[in-house]
Each structure stands twice: as C-alpha cells, then as structure tokens.
Amino acid sequence: MAQPVFIAGAGVISAIGNTTAQNLLSLERAETGIAAIKYLDTEHRDEFPVGEVKLSNEELAELSGFKPAISRTAMLSLIAAREALVDAGISNFAGLRSGFISANTVGGMDKTEDFFREFLPDNTKGRLRKVLNHECCAVTNLVADKLGIRHYVSTISTACSSSANAIMYGARLIKNNMLDVVIAGGTDALTRFTLNGFNTLMILDKQPCQPFDANRRGLNLGEGAGYVVLVSERIALSIKKELYCTLSGCHNANDAYHQTASSPEGTGSLLAMKGALQKAGLQPSDIGYINLHGTGTQNNDSSEGAAIAALFAEHYPKMSSTKAFTGHTLGASGGIEAVFSALAIQRGLVYPNLRFETSMEGLPFAPETRFSKQPGLKHVLSNSFGFGGNCSSLIFSKL
Amino acid sequence: MYIRAASNISPQNTFGNQLSLTELVEYTGDKLTCIEPDYKSLIDPKLIRRMSRIIKMGVASGMDCLQQAGVPVPDAIITGTAYGCLEDTNTFLSKMVQQNEEALAPTAFIQSTHNTISAQIALLLQCHNYNNTFVNGGASFENALLDAMMLLYDGEAGSVLVGGIDEITTNSHAILKRMGLYRRQPISNFELLNDPGKGTMAGEGSAFFLLSREVSGNDWAKIDGVSSFYKPRNRAEIQQHINTFLLTQHVDINEIDLLITGNNGDLKNDAIYEHLQMYDFADKPIISYKALCGEYPTSSAFALWLAAHEIKNGVCSFVSDSNQIPVKKILIYNHYQNIHHSLILLSAC
Numbered sequence: 001m002a003q004p005v006f007i008a009g010a011g012v013i014s015a016i017g018n019t020t021a022q023n024l025l026s027l028e029r030a031e032t033g034i035a036a037i038k039y040l041d042t043e044h045r046d047e048f049p050v051g052e053v054k055l056s057n058e059e060l061a062e063l064s065g066f067k068p069a070i071s072r073t074a075m076l077s078l079i080a081a082r083e084a085l086v087d088a089g090i091s092n093f094a095g096l097r098s099g100f101i102s103a104n105t106v107g108g109m110d111k112t113e114d115f116f117r118e119f120l121p122d123n124t125k126g127r128l129r130k131v132l133n134h135e136c137c138a139v140t141n142l143v144a145d146k147l148g149i150r151h152y153v154s155t156i157s158t159a160c161s162s163s164a165n166a167i168m169y170g171a172r173l174i175k176n177n178m179l180d181v182v183i184a185g186g187t188d189a190l191t192r193f194t195l196n197g198f199n200t201l202m203i204l205d206k207q208p209c210q211p212f213d214a215n216r217r218g219l220n221l222g223e224g225a226g227y228v229v230l231v232s233e234r235i236a237l238s239i240k241k242e243l244y245c246t247l248s249g250c251h252n253a254n255d256a257y258h259q260t261a262s263s264p265e266g267t268g269s270l271l272a273m274k275g276a277l278q279k280a281g282l283q284p285s286d287i288g289y290i291n292l293h294g295t296g297t298q299n300n301d302s303s304e305g306a307a308i309a310a311l312f313a314e315h316y317p318k319m320s321s322t323k324a325f326t327g328h329t330l331g332a333s334g335g336i337e338a339v340f341s342a343l344a345i346q347r348g349l350v351y352p353n354l355r356f357e358t359s360m361e362g363l364p365f366a367p368e369t370r371f372s373k374q375p376g377l378k379h380v381l382s383n384s385f386g387f388g389g390n391c392s393s394l395i396f397s398k399l
Numbered sequence: 400m401y402i403r404a405a406s407n408i409s410p411q412n413t414f415g416n417q418l419s420l421t422e423l424v425e426y427t428g429d430k431l432t433c434i435e436p437d438y439k440s441l442i443d444p445k446l447i448r449r450m451s452r453i454i455k456m457g458v459a460s461g462m463d464c465l466q467q468a469g470v471p472v473p474d475a476i477i478t479g480t481a482y483g484c485l486e487d488t489n490t491f492l493s494k495m496v497q498q499n500e501e502a503l504a505p506t507a508f509i510q511s512t513h514n515t516i517s518a519q520i521a522l523l524l525q526c527h528n529y530n531n532t533f534v535n536g537g538a539s540f541e542n543a544l545l546d547a548m549m550l551l552y553d554g555e556a557g558s559v560l561v562g563g564i565d566e567i568t569t570n571s572h573a574i575l576k577r578m579g580l581y582r583r584q585p586i587s588n589f590e591l592l593n594d595p596g597k598g599t600m601a602g603e604g605s606a607f608f609l610l611s612r613e614v615s616g617n618d619w620a621k622i623d624g625v626s627s628f629y630k631p632r633n634r635a636e637i638q639q640h641i642n643t644f645l646l647t648q649h650v651d652i653n654e655i656d657l658l659i660t661g662n663n664g665d666l667k668n669d670a671i672y673e674h675l676q677m678y679d680f681a682d683k684p685i686i687s688y689k690a691l692c693g694e695y696p697t698s699s700a701f702a703l704w705l706a707a708h709e710i711k712n713g714v715c716s717f718v719s720d721s722n723q724i725p726v727k728k729i730l731i732y733n734h735y736q737n738i739h740h741s742l743i744l745l746s747a748c
Contacts, residue, residue, distance in 0.1 A: 043500040105513070109492075116496045123573045131574055135481060136513065137536040141738065144629070153629045154542050157483065157513035157534040165531055172549050196495050197508035254476075254521040254530040260509050271527055387509070388518025390530055 005171040006236040007244040007396070008181075009088025009229030010339040011080040014326040015051030015222050018063065019083060024343060027351045028371050032325050034208040034220050040190045048204050050190060051222025051327025065146065071108035071133050072223075074142045076332070077187035080225035081143055084183055088229035089241045096180040096235065099152035101170040102140040102227075103162030103186030105331035108133035110191045139187065152179055157331065159386030160293075161252070162186050164334030164394055167228060168250040174232045181235055185227030185335025194330065195221055201260060209296035211321035212305065212367045214358040219295040222327020226336030245345040248379070248397035249280025255389030261299050266307030268391035269293075269383060273311055276381065276393040285315040286379050287395070289350050291337045292367070293383040294321025295328050304383065305363045316365040317381070318374070320353035334384035334392065341382040341396045348375040400551050400610045401618040401748065403558070404468035406460040407704040408433050409604040409692050410588075414460070418708060418716070423691065426588045429581040430567055430601035431693035442523075449506070450519070451486045453566040456605040457516035461562055462523065468609035474556035475529035476517045477546050479539030479563045481696030483513035486568045493570075516564055529556065537735020538627040539563065540697045544610075544743070545625050551612040562607035563700025572601055580694070582664075588690050591664035599663035602693015606700035608707075620710040620729075620745045622703075624648045627741040634674055637740065641675070641732070644742045652679060656726045657715055659702050661733030662687035663694040671734055684718050699741055702731045706745050713747070 013019070015033025016026035026033065037045045039052050053060070053076060060075040061068040081100070090096070111130040119126035133139060137155040144153040152173065156166045163186025170184030188194075198204050198221060205218035228244075236243055253275055255268025262268065277284060293304055308319070322340055329336055343349060353367035380396045407413040410431035411424055424434065433456060438447050441459045450458065457478070465473065490507035512518075514532035521530050529550065533542040540563030547559040575581065582591075582598040591600055610622070626644045631637045645652065658680045662669045676685055686709075692701040706729040709715055715726050727747040734740040 113492065113496070116492055119570075119574075120493055120496055123570070124577070128574070128578055132578075135536060136483075136534040137481065137539075140535070141629075150629050152627075153535075154533060154538070155535040156532065158530070158532050159512050159514060169531070169546060172546070172553070176549050176552070192495060192500060193492060193508075196500050196503055197491065197505070197511075200503045200505035200508055252529050252531065254518070254527050256521045256525050256527050259515070259518060259522070267527065386514075387512045388514045388530070389521060390514060390518065 003175050004233060005174050005247045006231050007228045007247060007342050008231045008236065008239055009084045010244060010342050011083030011087060012226040012336050012339040013053055013076055013080045014224035014329065014336055015053060016325050020339060026325060030352055030354060030371060032208060032354055034327055042192050042195055044195060048206060049208055049220055051220055052190060053223055070142065071139055072110050072189035073104055073106055073108060073187050074139045076189055076223065076225040077102060077139060077143045078146055081147060081183050081227045084227040084229050085147060090181060090239060097151045098149050099170060099173055099179045099182040100140065100144040100147060100149040101154045101166045101182055101184040102143065103156040103166040103331045104136050104139055104188050105157055105159060105162055106188050106191050106194060107136040107139050109193050110189050113192050158390040159388060160330050161334060161384040161386035161390045161392040162331040164384035164392035165252060167334065167338055167394060168252060168392065170230050171247050171250060174230055180232050182230045183227050184230055185338060186332045187225035188223055188329055188331040190221060190223040203297045205296060208355060209324055210355045211294035211296040211324055211353060212301050212360060213356050214360045216296045216298065216301060219297050220327040222329040224326060224329045224332050224336055226332055226339045228338050228342055243399055244342040245396045245399060247394060249276040249395040251275025251279060252392045255391055257389055260387050262303035262385065264303060264306065266303040268389050269304050269385055270307035270310055272391040272393040273307065273381065276395045280395045282379060284312045287317045287381045288374060288377040289344055289380045290317050290319035291341050291380065291382040292319050292321040293385045294323055296323065300385065305360055309363055318350045318368050320351050320367045322351050324354035337382050338394060341380045344380050345377060345396045345398055348373055348377045350374050400548055400612060400622050401614050402608050402620050402622060402707045403611050403615050403618050404464050404609045405619060405704050405707055406464035406467065407606040407701065408435060408456045408460045409701055410434060410602060411691050413704065428585045430572060431588055432567060433603055451484060451510060453484050453486065453564060454510060454516055454519060457562060457564045458519050460605045461520045461560060461607045464607040464609050465560060470558050470609055472524050472526045473558045473560040473609065475550055475559040476520055476526060477531045477543040477559060477561050478517040479533045479543035479697050480513060480565055481534060481536045481539050482565055483534060484511050484515050485566055485571050487511040489568055489570050536739055537696045538739035538741055540700045541625055541627040541741040547610050548625065551610065558609060558611045560607060560609055562605060563697035564605040565603055565695045565697045567601050567603045592662055592687050592690050595664055595666050595669060597665065599665045599694040602689065602695045602698060604692050604701050606704045614748060618748045619707040621748050623744040623746055625743045627739055630738055631740060641742060648744050650744065655683060655728050655730050656724060657709065657729045658683050658685045659706055659729060659731045660685060660687050661689060663689040671737060684715050686717050696735050699731065699733045702733060703743060706731055710745055710747050
C-alpha cells in the first residue's frame with residue numbers, strides 16, 4: 001500500500017459484551033459468550049448453543065435509539081458504529097468527506113421471517129413495515145442516517161468474509177483520495193433463516209465449539225457488529241488521541257473449489273494471506289499473531305490450517321480463533337475480529353483459543369490457550385473466509 | 400477504463416448485442432421480464448439444472464462477456480445486486496416457515512448467498528482472483544464499477560468483469576406492488592413514459608462488462624467516470640453533484656451528445672429529472688431507458704450497456720435518420736427512489 005491507512009477508532013458489540021471494553025475484559029478473563037438460545041424465537045432453541053448479544057430487542061432499541069420494530073441487524077450496527085465514531089474522537093467530522101461501508105448477510109431478515117408467517121398463506125396479508133428494511137442496504141442506510149454520513153454509503157455481502165471486504169473497500173476509497181474517513185465493518189443478527197440454513201449443512205455444533213481442535217464438531221452461530229474507523233494520513237496527523245495501528249495490507253482471493261466447502265489445501269486462504277503480506281511488504285515471519293477464521297468446522301479448520309502450514313513453515317506465529325468466544329457472526333465476523341486485531345496490536349495482546357484440547361493431526365502448530373501480553377507484537381493477520389470461496393486477509397501493523 | 404465487451408440479458412433482445420428499434424418488445428401489465436437465451440451453449444447442462452433463474456442469467460451473461468472479450472480469466476470479478484438470489488431466498492424461507500423449521504434441504508440456502516453469481520463464475524473459470532459483491536440498493540452496480548475502476552487505476556488488475564443483476568420473483572413483485580411501486584392498471588412499456596402516473600413497471604436484467612485498463616482497438620467505449628450520491632436534500636444539491644462531476648471530468652455540458660435518464664413513468668420519481676431535461680440538457684437528445692427494461696435497482700447496468708452500444712454504433716438508435724448526430728459522449732443519470740443517485744460518463748475511444 002503506497003499510502004498508509006490508519007485505524008483511529010473501534011466499536012464492537014457481541015456475545016461477550018456491548019462495548020469494546022466489555023469485549024476486551026471477557027477475552028482477558030476467558031469468559032465465553034456461547035450459551036443456550038434465549039432471544040431467538042426458534043424451534044431449535046434447546047438444540048444449538050449460540051453466541052447471542054445478551055440484550056432483547058427492546059433493550060437494544062433503548063441502547064441504540066431505534067424503535068424495537070427495526071431490524072436487530074440495524075440496532076447492533078448502530079451501537080457498534082457509533083462507539084467506533086465516538087472513540088475516534090475526530091473533532092471536525094462533519095467537515096470531512098466521510099463514508100459508511102457496512103457489510104451484512106441477513107439484512108432485515110429477522111423481520112421478514114415474521115412477515116412471511118402471515119404473507120405466505122395470503123399474499124395480501126402481513127404488515128409491510130416488517131419487510132421495508134429487508135434489503136441488506138436498508139440496514140446500512142438506517143445507520144448511516146443516524147450517524148449523519150452522506151458522502152458515501154455502501155453495503156457489501158460476500159458471506160462470512162463480508163466485513164473484511166468492507167474494510168478493504170473503505171481503505172481503497174481513502175487511498176484513492178475519495179474519502180478522508182470511513183467507518184467500515186459489518187453487522188449480522190441471528191435469524192431463523194441462518195440457523196436453519198447452517199443446520200441443513202450439518203455444520204452446527206450442539207456443544208460449545210472447539211476451533212482448531214482435532215475433535216471439533218462444527219460451529220456455533222453468533223451475532224453482533226464490529227467497526228473500525230479508517231482515516232487518511234492527513235486526518236491521522238490531526239487526531240490528538242492515540243491511534244490504534246495501520247491497516248498495512250489486505251487481499252481478497254477466491255478458492256474456486258466449491259460453493260460452500262473449502263479446498264483441502266486451502267488455496268484461497270493461502271492466496272489471501274500471501275497477497276496481504278505482499279501488499280504490506282512483509283515476510284511471514286513478521287507476523288506475531290493470527291486471528292484465525294477458525295470456525296470449528298472440520299472443513300474450514302483443516303483447510304485454513306493447511307494454508308498456514310504451507311505459508312508459515314517453521315515460523316509459526318501465535319494464533320487463536322476468537323469464535324469460541326463470540327460464535328461465528330457471519331457478515332460481522334471480519335469487523336469484530338478487525339477490532340480485536342487492532343486492540344491486539346495497540347496493547348500487545350494475544351487472545352486464547354477457548355476449549356482447545358487436542359492438536360489437529362498433521363499440523364505442526366497449536367493455537368494459544370491462554371491470554372497473554374506480548375509487548376513486542378508488531379503485525380497481526382486476520383483471516384475471514386466465506387461461501388463462494390471468498391477469502392480475505394487483513395494485516396494490522398504497529399504505528 | 401475501456402469496455403472491451405458487454406453482454407446483456409434483459410426484457411429486450413439484447414443478448415447477442417443486436418438491439419434494433421424495429422424489434423423492441425412490448426409488455427403490457429406491470430412488469431417486463433427477461434428474454435432468456437439458450438443456456439446450453441454457455442453453461443454445462445449438468446450445472447444448469449441446479450441453478451436458479453438469476454444464477455443462470457448472471458453466469459450466462461458473465462461467461463458470454465468474457466468469450467466476446469477473448470479474456471479467459473479476468474483479474475477480478477465484481478457484481479452488484481440489490482436483492483441477490485431472491486428466488487432461492489424465497490424458497491428456503493417459505494419452506495422454513497411452512498415446515499416449521501423441520502426437514503429442510505440445503506440447496507436453496509446455499510444459493511441464496513448474495514455473492515453466488517460472482518462465486519459461480521469464479522468456480523467455472525477456476526479464477527482465484529479478487530471477487531466482490533455490492534448489495535447497495537440502487538447504487539450496487541455503480542459501487543462495483545467504482546471498485547473496478549480503482550483496481551484498474553491502482554494497477555491491481557488489468558481486466559475486470561463487472562455485472563449488475565436483479566430478478567423479479569412472484570413474491571417480491573407482490574410485496575413491492577403492495578408498497579405502491581408499480582402501476583395499479585395495466586399499461587404498455589411503450590406508453591409508460593407518455594402516460595405518467597403513480598407507480599412504474601417492474602424490470603429485471605443481468606448485464607456484464609469486461610473492463611480493461613489498456614485500450615485494445617476493439618473497445619465499445621471508454622468509461623470516463625462514475626459517481627454516486629446519497630439522499631440529496633434538494634434539487635440544488637443534485638445540480639451541484641452533477642456540476643462537480645462534470646467539472647472533475649473536465650467536460651462541458653455542450654460536449655455531451657446524448658443524455659440517458661432513469662425516468663420510469665412515476666410522477667414523483669420523474670420530477671427529479673425534469674429540471675435537468677428542461678434546462679441544462681434542453682437541446683440534447685434524451686433516452687429514458689426504463690421503457691425498455693423496467694425499473695429495478697441495478698437497471699443502470701442496462702443503461703451502461705445501451706450507452707456503450709450507442710457509442711459503438713456512433714449514432715443514436717432513437718433519433719430519426721434526418722436528425723441524426725454523431726454520438727461520442729454520453730452521460731447517464733439515474734436515481735432509485737431518490738435514495739442513491741448516480742452518474743456515469745462514457746466517451747468514444
């Protein structure tokens with residue numbers, strides 16, 4: 001990257017907390033957010049544990065300022081995006097060219113599901129306001145309007161890598177001098193649609209998930225939102241508070257293997273990680289910590305593991321999947337994990353991979369099991385891989 | 400960036416790029432639906448059976464575009480779709496509700512992901528390069544174009560496949576009609592703009608473009624710039640965006656030979672274009688393209704195809720021979736429900 005892009009703010013809401021500080025505390029205390037379903041209205045309530053944000057729609061409405069009838073996806077988004085913007089402490093925000101690039105995969109599906117119960121038997125029935133915000137972009141627009149962002153508003157949806165791609169696109173807009181500041185990341189609420197969808201794929205764990213463990217059984221779905229505030233060098237220089245880090249490299253590649261499965265050798269993940277390193281001008285040995293995609297499915301973890309083994313041979317960085325805390329938050333995961341990665345760099349932290357017991361066969365490395373302080377941490381790699389072979393890697397570097 | 404090839408599946412006979420005025424297809428009712436090609440020559444028949452209609456349309460137009468361009472594997476694939484694979488979403492959602500979350504099959508869920516079309520093209524081509532999908536309502540296609548443009552200018556890509564795709568489904572049409580988007584009384588698309596009222600006609604389509612950084616000698620047209628703006632507060636702000644865009648492109652209004660606008664026959668919608676058409680572009684030929692393809696969030700992909708087609712032919716298809724003027728520079732201005740507005744400027748190579 002010719003012109004560096006800086007991270008000036010961060011905001012996150014997930015199963016382990018409603019603010020960045022709460023999330024960080026849970027990571028430090030190794031307190032998982034995975035639990036039995038409490039808020040999602042589903043027949044599978046007692047079957048699958050999930051990473052729910054521990055607030056009802058009414059409580060989220062109060063916290064966000066939206067009405068409770070607004071999609072949960074939008075409420076989660078606004079809470080995290082606003083936290084990020086406030087955190088950045090940009091004094092003359094209104095005078096800057098600002099953007100909101102928010103990814104999601106479900107849009108207002110939580111409300112559409114309710115609508116369809118009435119609409120399907122009779123297509124003249126069902127309250128239209130429930131489907132008014134069905135589209136992915138409707139969720140983004142609702143939040144952009146609350147934040148007062150009008151210069152550039154965009155929505156990306158590439159399954160589980162969506163918000164990593166939103167951050168990548170935001171960085172590109174800054175590098176091309178189209179915007180000064182971008183709030184980039186993503187949001188997704190738990191819905192019956194996604195829970196049932198992943199259930200048909202038979203990759204949901206009925207117990208709390210064990211990413212990168214030889215005995216892993218699948219993933220736990222989660223929900224939340226995570227955003228970073230990206231700024232140009234000019235704006236970075238004008239900010240008085242301490243910046244988190246730079247976004248030094250990012251790359252997207254395609255596995256081109258299968259619509260939902262990853263290639264055994266992790267072709268796409270390897271290309272994404274390699275590309276990000278190349279753009280950052282770094283060697284694999286420069287990476288101090290990898291925030292893994294690490295969903296806990298047989299397929300993802302062996303594929304991602306194979307790619308890491310190939311790329312980092314003999315210089316394995318510390319690594320962990322924070323999805324054992326948050327669950328797999330789909331379109332939000334790249335944003336949430338970008339926040340975790342930015343914090344890791346800024347404060348020199350490595351997060352534990354909860355519930356890890358047994359190393360995967362054939363992998364000469366194992367994830368971290370304990371929270372640790374690593375003051376020398378200089379570069380963090382964050383992986384996000386999605387359906388359609390969509391693989392994205394971001395690198396965060398010490399200032 | 401240069402348009403090396405384009406492929407368009409639409410409610411008109413655009414596939415094969417032979418649009419002619421005498422062959423325009425008339426639709427009466429409240430929607431215009433795509434004329435689908437024979438997919439067998441473009442996609443493996445074994446795969447066709449598994450694909451829903453929008454995936455077939457998207458993959459076929461994407462693959463056809465690459466074949467025309469003679470580019471086996473592009474450096475990036477970027478799509479824009481407001482609604483994504485709606486029929487697949489509808490199938491899974493309906494079964495889930497009707498079967499009370501029991502005994503569901505995965506296929507529709509797998510294909511409901513918004514990036515399915517760009518992913519399927521990558522899979523068919525074994526293309527490991529950049530792949531992205533914008534789902535940004537009426538600016539989905541424009542965002543994809545801008546992403547492509549930045550990749551080309553940054554030198555990250557030499558060729559990019561970009562497409563805009565959206566489909567009408569029975570349920571989405573019923574819902575949007577209840578929201579008041581479409582005409583209550585049946586109307587012909589030939590009369591839609593002559594008989595303004597409340598609502599428009601629904602449309603759909605899939606248009607792909609192979610964009611390249613370098614001129615090839617066979618390009619359809621050059622895209623000078625693309626710009627989108629969000630929820631303008633008033634007419635003056637729209638005016639300002641258009642002026643700024645032309646200024647940054649170093650183009651005077653007088654240099655523009657043809658204006659393509661997104662009028663759709665809805666009074667409120669079309670009022671936004673009125674001022675522009677009456678004053679700034681008063682003496683320019685104007686094509687209101689939605690009479691051909693209907694209204695949908697990624698219809699600007701159809702408009703781009705039409706603009707490139709006109710520039711390639713050097714004349715305006717909708718102007719009589721006696722009034723014909725050379726067409727070298729075209730401005731497309733569209734808005735979708737006054738949320739996202741967009742401008743695309745094209746020139747002859």
